[in-house]
Amino acid sequence: MAERAQATGRGEARETLATLFVVDADVHVHEAPDELAEHAEPPWDVALREIAKVDERYLDLPAISPRAEYRIPWPGGSNRPQTVSTAADMRRELDDLHVDDAILFPDHLLSLALVREPAFAVALARAYNDWLADRWLRHEPTLHGAIVVPPQDPRAGAAEIRRHAATPGFVCAYLPAAGLKTLYGHEQYDPVYDAAQETGLPVAIHSVEAVYPVFPFQLEQFRTAMAVHALAHPLAMVANLVSMLETAVPVRFPGLRIAFMEAGTGWVPWIANRLDKEYIERRREVPLLQERPSHYMSRFRYGTQPIEEPEARADLVKLFELFDGEHTAMFASDWPHHDFDHTQHVFGLPFGAEARRRIMGLNAAEFFRIERRP
Numbered sequence: 001m002a003e004r005a006q007a008t009g010r011g012e013a014r015e016t017l018a019t020l021f022v023v024d025a026d027v028h029v030h031e032a033p034d035e036l037a038e039h040a041e042p043p044w045d046v047a048l049r050e051i052a053k054v055d056e057r058y059l060d061l062p063a064i065s066p067r068a069e070y071r072i073p074w075p076g077g078s079n080r081p082q083t084v085s086t087a088a089d090m091r092r093e094l095d096d097l098h099v100d101d102a103i104l105f106p107d108h109l110l111s112l113a114l115v116r117e118p119a120f121a122v123a124l125a126r127a128y129n130d131w132l133a134d135r136w137l138r139h140e141p142t143l144h145g146a147i148v149v150p151p152q153d154p155r156a157g158a159a160e161i162r163r164h165a166a167t168p169g170f171v172c173a174y175l176p177a178a179g180l181k182t183l184y185g186h187e188q189y190d191p192v193y194d195a196a197q198e199t200g201l202p203v204a205i206h207s208v209e210a211v212y213p214v215f216p217f218q219l220e221q222f223r224t225a226m227a228v229h230a231l232a233h234p235l236a237m238v239a240n241l242v243s244m245l246e247t248a249v250p251v252r253f254p255g256l257r258i259a260f261m262e263a264g265t266g267w268v269p270w271i272a273n274r275l276d277k278e279y280i281e282r283r284r285e286v287p288l289l290q291e292r293p294s295h296y297m298s299r300f301r302y303g304t305q306p307i308e309e310p311e312a313r314a315d316l317v318k319l320f321e322l323f324d325g326e327h328t329a330m331f332a333s334d335w336p337h338h339d340f341d342h343t344q345h346v347f348g349l350p351f352g353a354e355a356r357r358r359i360m361g362l363n364a365a366e367f368f369r370i371e372r373r374p
Helices: 033-037 044-051 087-096 108-114 118-137 154-164 187-199 225-246 267-285 293-297 314-322 343-347 353-368
Strands: 023-028 101-105 143-148 170-176 203-206 258-261 301-303
Touching: 023 087, 023 258, 023 353, 033 044, 033 118, 044 118, 087 101, 087 118, 087 143, 101 170, 101 203, 101 353, 108 118, 108 170, 118 143, 118 154, 118 170, 143 154, 154 170, 154 187, 170 187, 187 203, 225 258, 225 267, 225 293, 267 293, 267 314, 301 353, 343 353
Parallel strands: 023 101, 101 143, 143 170, 170 203, 203 258, 258 301
Antiparallel strands: none
8 A cells, every 4th residue: 555655856745545534435344144133122133044044145125224135146256255244353444444434234124124023123223233332333433323213113213213323323314215215305304314414414326236026126127236226326326316406405494414425426426416407497396495406416525436437537527626526525435335436546636726626525524514633
């Protein structure tokens, strides 16, 4: 990895990953069902112990993270180990990536919206939140947690936010988007937004692949993971963002901070321009929006992973300029999943020095209210 190097001519130190403050806004922990069982209320603890006996596929366990996966097992990066199970292991691996602080999201509970039994979904969220606080957050202050909110029961999710808002280490609430039945603009989620605004915690909407019969629809029509993965994440973000804007969530909850994670950023300027066009013609339908949709989108934050990789790297800088990515984009690696983005790759993109500092760490530190330690 890069070390501190001397710049030519002026005797100044050139900024490197070793000297830059890096906050990774999207890192994944692996929640084993038998460990969750230790924090679950009966009878759900019994169910989790039974689930623990089942052979686990990657992010796929019956009842806890149900997914329809019918992939041909080609060799490649997706076949390497993709889970981290302890805070100590995570800290060592992030040290290798020169990540100073990281926001932790779950593995299995990325698919929480697919769980059919609402009471089980609530039990899973409560057990996970307690497990994360006990096994991760209290052991490593550089790792920060996202409170899992079960979309099946928004009032229970609001209660979880209030229950853990003062627990050391939690910095946001996580809303699962994959397989969501009702989009996040619906008023049924108002208790969640009220609790987040009240406690000062932002909400982060995070997606993962989910195939029919859940949103995004008709993904079952595609034959390859390439097609499904290309569409599932950004379409889930687009749908939820549009839903939240048409019901004026950022107006009705002006103190609420909102982030969209693991969809890249190429979709952001496209939907902003599309919505602005529609707003000019149909603004009477959304009387609470006194500004163009792009105005409210500029208050949102967007995780960079999976960052787009145009042939001309400078094109990515132009893309970021279209949505003020210097101030709204947050570096995210998605470590340790198969398509993670290495810090060195994003650091090496041709951004200006100040933009690089903001994207690699400062934007996330401000959004999640993380203080940089000496």
